[in-house]
Amino acid sequence: MAQARPGDAPFIHDLIGIGFGPSNVAMAIALSEHNARVGRPEAITARFFEQQPRFGWHRGMLLDDATMQVSFLKDLVTLRNPASEFSFLCYLKSRGRLVDFINHKNLFPLRVEFHDYFEWAAAQVDDMVSYGHEVVGVAPVVRDGVVEHLDVTVRTGEGLALHRARNLVIGTGLRPLMPEGVDRGARIWHNSELLSRLERLTGAPPSRFIVVGAGQSAAENVAHLHRRFPGAEICAVFSRYGYSPADDSGFANRIFDPGAVDEFFTAPESVKRRLMDYHGNTNYSVVDIDLIDDLYRQMYQEKVLGTERLRFLNVSRLTGVVETPDRVRATVKSLVTGEQTPLDADVVVFATGYSPADPLALLGEVADRCLRDAEGRVRVDRDYRVATDPALRCGIYLQGGTEHTHGITSSLLSNTAVRVGEILDSLLDRGLKSASDEARTVADGTGSTAR
Numbered sequence: 001m002a003q004a005r006p007g008d009a010p011f012i013h014d015l016i017g018i019g020f021g022p023s024n025v026a027m028a029i030a031l032s033e034h035n036a037r038v039g040r041p042e043a044i045t046a047r048f049f050e051q052q053p054r055f056g057w058h059r060g061m062l063l064d065d066a067t068m069q070v071s072f073l074k075d076l077v078t079l080r081n082p083a084s085e086f087s088f089l090c091y092l093k094s095r096g097r098l099v100d101f102i103n104h105k106n107l108f109p110l111r112v113e114f115h116d117y118f119e120w121a122a123a124q125v126d127d128m129v130s131y132g133h134e135v136v137g138v139a140p141v142v143r144d145g146v147v148e149h150l151d152v153t154v155r156t157g158e159g160l161a162l163h164r165a166r167n168l169v170i171g172t173g174l175r176p177l178m179p180e181g182v183d184r185g186a187r188i189w190h191n192s193e194l195l196s197r198l199e200r201l202t203g204a205p206p207s208r209f210i211v212v213g214a215g216q217s218a219a220e221n222v223a224h225l226h227r228r229f230p231g232a233e234i235c236a237v238f239s240r241y242g243y244s245p246a247d248d249s250g251f252a253n254r255i256f257d258p259g260a261v262d263e264f265f266t267a268p269e270s271v272k273r274r275l276m277d278y279h280g281n282t283n284y285s286v287v288d289i290d291l292i293d294d295l296y297r298q299m300y301q302e303k304v305l306g307t308e309r310l311r312f313l314n315v316s317r318l319t320g321v322v323e324t325p326d327r328v329r330a331t332v333k334s335l336v337t338g339e340q341t342p343l344d345a346d347v348v349v350f351a352t353g354y355s356p357a358d359p360l361a362l363l364g365e366v367a368d369r370c371l372r373d374a375e376g377r378v379r380v381d382r383d384y385r386v387a388t389d390p391a392l393r394c395g396i397y398l399q400g401g402t403e404h405t406h407g408i409t410s411s412l413l414s415n416t417a418v419r420v421g422e423i424l425d426s427l428l429d430r431g432l433k434s435a436s437d438e439a440r441t442v443a444d445g446t447g448s449t450a451r
Helices: 022-038 088-095 097-103 111-124 191-199 216-228 252-256 257-267 269-282 289-305 364-367 413-430 435-444
Strands: 017-018 046-050 129-131 134-143 145-154 159-165 168-172 174-176 189-192 208-212 233-237 308-313 317-326 328-334 340-345 347-350 355-358 394-398
Touching: 017 022, 017 145, 017 159, 022 046, 022 111, 022 289, 022 413, 088 097, 088 111, 088 317, 134 364, 134 394, 145 364, 168 216, 174 191, 191 347, 191 355, 208 216, 208 340, 216 289, 252 257, 257 413, 289 308, 328 347, 394 413
Parallel strands: 017 046, 017 168, 046 129, 168 394, 189 347, 208 233, 208 347, 233 308
Antiparallel strands: 134 145, 145 159, 174 355, 317 328, 328 340
16 A cells, blocks of 8 residues: 655545444445455555454453344444455355355354454455554645645654545554553552453462453453462452343334434434443343353352362452552442452453544544533434534544434444444445545546555
């Protein structure tokens, strides 16, 4: 791919994608299928930039027995294009496991298997992505008072490069969330890095882990550590009496339907808040009932046998954590009595969730042209395009960070295939080239050839 140098006129991409997680992989697939369908003259030119050296999705949480919480049919393509060659079923066929999977009679693949599917899909559109490229800034290109293009500055191992776009799609994902005042360290981890941290753990075998949190990841961490370290005590700390089961019933799951996005988007703010309150237990701080039952069964068995290694410190919270070279001194407070108990551990794992990255953080002065609502949140149109002042002609699309406008599926896999199809339709409906672009294309003889 050609890169602009000082004094050059950069090639103008129809779309630049920031980040290449599952959402933007799905976007690249939708573009690839569109381009194959319409042919070269009408093809959309796109380039995605990913700062990781290769594709990776929650690698630190690819526990060997952890399963997906969504059906395999909610893959990168099927709800948009059931005939796609990029489906999970096509992946299984390519791996020689299609019949075996059917015989398994399970809608929920292993998480490690779904990650392999993502890698397989990403590899088929790797001509659109530059790995090891970090987007560090975006600047407006103004002509006659109108922002016609956006200049994207990318850092590589060789320095900075400039790329120009008519549209952006931002898919920078989520950021690990730690409690206020707690920093990660050699013995204080976020669950997103569990496996990689365990591989680097040295010294004597651990005798105690503390896991903080009440959601699916916390419960999976507890189960994994208990199994992997048979000589260690695993202490789970959470403010509830126990883990709450996820509501995955058929009616409740309708909150993840594509049609629910339309309903949520048009609903009054009071109804939006009520829907999130009603159906938060489909996704947030909840655990699969089978895992809850397994953990309770294990806890009870250890009590019977007098070999208790699995401890649940419920109706409690961690009020202090101090790391030393060889241990962590934690303080656990009972929410009932207020009593504070010191508890030493080799490692404390915080399974305390994620927060969305600021979708406009990279936009610089372009962000000043993006509109916000009365609560200071980014205004986003139904097609996932950020609402901007009229002088900004470029489209800025968000994959994530739209829960306040589009509902609970904002950063989830459930609606990814449909969402990228809607973004693609929006790009086509708006038209991809300005009149000045067309004039320059005729003048300099350049076409829309992808680079």
